[in-house]
Amino acid sequence: MQYDELIGEVQHRAQLDSREAALSTTRATLETLSERIQPGEAENLAGQLPEELGRHLENVDDVERFDLETFVERVAERESLGGDDYEDVAYRSRVVMEVLDEAVTGSVMTELKSQLPDEYDDLFALQETEATAGPDSE
Template identity: 60%
Template sequence: MEYADFIGEVQHRAQLDSREAALSVSRATLTTLSERIDPGQAENLGAQLPEELGRFLEEVDDVERFDFDEFVDRVAERERVGEEDPAEAAFHAQTVMDIVEEAVTEGALRDVKDQLPDDEGYGNLFEIAESEESPT
């Protein structure tokens, strides 16, 4: 997936008013994810994304353990779009991860999911993509 397509999809699906806001949401989500997963895994995921986005996954060298609420708080603080509304920041992160899922191999995303706690918190991060896979 090309950078312009990725950002355009984030803007459209998250209903953001600009490409700059879509980039901010993407940067916030990917940078926060890079703090939570193994650096090597983050680099592997980033290598499958457009270079302009993959670099956000390569900026952190230390893994931190934090829950989904902290993940959302960090995204909200970074994006400055959903700062006042954690639910909005969570939706933005879900939107970005939905598009990441379309852009990378199934194995790369499974490796990321395997590093996150198997609870309803982080399961929410992949909620949009998983609900689209369910038969209606």
């Protein structure tokens, strides 16, 4: 998947107002992910992404252990969108992971998921109702 297509998919699926917002969410999610997974896995994922995005996975050498809530909080701190609640940030991160899952081939995402505790499963699977309705619908 090319850069423009990937960012466009994140923007569309997360129902964001701009490509800049989609890039901010994608960048923040990737940078936070790079702090949580082994550098080798980060490099494997980065190698299948457009260079503009893959570089956000290459900045960290030390793996930290933190829970999903901390993951989402770190994404929120990095995003330039501001003022969003936990559920909105978590939803956008799920969208990024869903698009990444479609963009990469082989076992990269399976290996990445295997490094994370079970509580991270929510990050990798959008429920059908969320995918069609978005974070603010009820």
